[in-house]
Amino acid sequence: MPVLPEPAATVEKVDTSYLETLMGYNARRAALRVIDLFSRRMAVYELRPVDFSVLSLIGHNPGITSRQLCSALNILPPNLVGKISSMEKRALLARKPHPQDRRAVGLHLTELGIELMSDAERIALDLESEATSRLSAAEKKTLMRLLQKIYL
Amino acid sequence: MPVLPEPAATVEKVDTSYLETLMGYNARRAALRVIDLFSRRMAVYELRPVDFSVLSLIGHNPGITSRQLCSALNILPPNLVGKISSMEKRALLARKPHPQDRRAVGLHLTELGIELMSDAERIALDLESEATSRLSAAEKKTLMRLLQKIYL
DNA sequence: TATTGTTATACTCTATAACTATA
DNA sequence: TATAGTTATAGAGTATAACAATA
Numbered sequence: 001m002p003v004l005p006e007p008a009a010t011v012e013k014v015d016t017s018y019l020e021t022l023m024g025y026n027a028r029r030a031a032l033r034v035i036d037l038f039s040r041r042m043a044v045y046e047l048r049p050v051d052f053s054v055l056s057l058i059g060h061n062p063g064i065t066s067r068q069l070c071s072a073l074n075i076l077p078p079n080l081v082g083k084i085s086s087m088e089k090r091a092l093l094a095r096k097p098h099p100q101d102r103r104a105v106g107l108h109l110t111e112l113g114i115e116l117m118s119d120a121e122r123i124a125l126d127l128e129s130e131a132t133s134r135l136s137a138a139e140k141k142t143l144m145r146l147l148q149k150i151y152l
Numbered sequence: 153m154p155v156l157p158e159p160a161a162t163v164e165k166v167d168t169s170y171l172e173t174l175m176g177y178n179a180r181r182a183a184l185r186v187i188d189l190f191s192r193r194m195a196v197y198e199l200r201p202v203d204f205s206v207l208s209l210i211g212h213n214p215g216i217t218s219r220q221l222c223s224a225l226n227i228l229p230p231n232l233v234g235k236i237s238s239m240e241k242r243a244l245l246a247r248k249p250h251p252q253d254r255r256a257v258g259l260h261l262t263e264l265g266i267e268l269m270s271d272a273e274r275i276a277l278d279l280e281s282e283a284t285s286r287l288s289a290a291e292k293k294t295l296m297r298l299l300q301k302i303y304l
Numbered sequence: 305t306a307t308t309g310t311t312a313t314a315c316t317c318t319a320t321a322a323c324t325a326t327a
Numbered sequence: 328t329a330t331a332g333t334t335a336t337a338g339a340g341t342a343t344a345a346c347a348a349t350a
Contacts, residue, residue: 009215009258010251014224018212019205023280024186026299031179033303038176053171060170063161067331072166081333099162103326103331106161128175134301143298147178149286151185219308233310255308255349
C-alpha cells in the first residue's frame, strides 16, 4: 500500500458559508451591488448616490435646510457643504434666505434641477428593477420592509 | 376678510417616502447601520469589517491566496496588500509558500489569530442579534435569503 | 502571453475641531 | 448658551497604471 503524501493546504473552492450567516456581510454586499450599478448608470448625470438623495429630498421638500438634510440622510454637515455648493454652481439648486431663521438657508430645486431629477428618477426606477430582477414583486416589498426595520 | 400672507416655504417634517421606495437607499441605510455597530464593537480588536471578513475566510479556508480573497470579497489586490502585511505584523496570520504555484502565497491563521477570531465571531453574533432585534427569526432568515438573491 | 503579488499614486468618503453669525 | 452653516484637515476607502517573478 502506497503512502499518500501529506496533502498540501490549497483551496479549491472558497467557502464563504460562515460570512453568509452574518446580516452585516449580506447587507453590505447587496448594497454595494445596487450602488455600483447606480453609480455607473448615473455617471452621465454626474450624480453620486448621496447627491441623488440630496436633490430628491430637496425636490420633495422645498425649503429644506442643510441641517434637516443631514439628519434625514445621516451625513455630517461639513461633508454636505461641498455637495451643495457644487450643485448650486451647476444651477441644479438655489439657496434662499430662511423666512424665520436668518442663520439658516432654504434649499430649492431650479427648473434645470427639476428636469434633471425627472430624468434621474426614471433611470433610478429602471436600474432598481434590473438590480432586483431575481426578486418577485412581493419579495421586493418584503425586502424593503425588513431593511427598514433595521435602520428606521 | 384678512389677506393671509403668502406662506413661507419651510419644512416641518422631512418627507423621505420617495427614497424609501428605492432598494439602493434602503440597502445602503441598513448596511451602514449594521456596519457602524460592527465597527464600534470591534474597535477593541482593531478589526474593521473587511479585516474581519479576510481573517474569517482565511480561518475557514487555510491556504487561501490573496487572489482568491479578492475575488470572494470583491476587493482589489492593491487594497488587500496593506491589510495582509499589517495583520502579519500583528502576528494574526502567516504567509506560507504555495505548494503548486511559486508566484502565489498561502495564507493561514496563527494561534493568536485563531484565538482572536474566536472572540470576534462571538462578538459578531451578539452585535448581529442586537442590530436585528426588531426582526423575528423567520424574518432574519428571509432577509438574508433575499439579500443574497441580489448580490450572489 | 497571462497571472500573482506588489508599489506608487490619485481620488473619494468620512470624521473632528474650530470658527462666524445668528437664536 | 445653543444652533446653522462653514472652513480646514486628517484618515480611511477605493481606483488605475505599471512593474517583477513565475506560469
